[in-house]
Amino acid sequence: MDWERPWQKWPIPVIGGAFLGNMMGVLYVLVRCFVVPIARADFEETQSIQRQMARDYEAQRGPVTRSMAKKD
Secondary structure, eight states: OOTTSGGGOSSHHHHHHHHHHHHHHHHHHHIIIIIHHHHHHHHHHHHHHHHHHHHHHHHHHOOOOHHHHHHO
16 A cells, blocks of 8 residues: 555554444444334334224224215
8 A cells, every 4th residue: 555645554454444343333323222122112012902902992882984984
């Protein structure tokens, strides 16, 4: 390598790449480990509540049909 050229200064590109890669990895882990499970748990809880509401409605008024759903 020709160390005299400004675009080949050592170790700035290596340190910058390592820092950027580390930050991207940390961000990925934070999102994957904390945000995704919370969103998934909230979605599953919402679905279970909706299923329970549908069961309660059917127990009181009978099964819901498509024609009934369109009228509402």
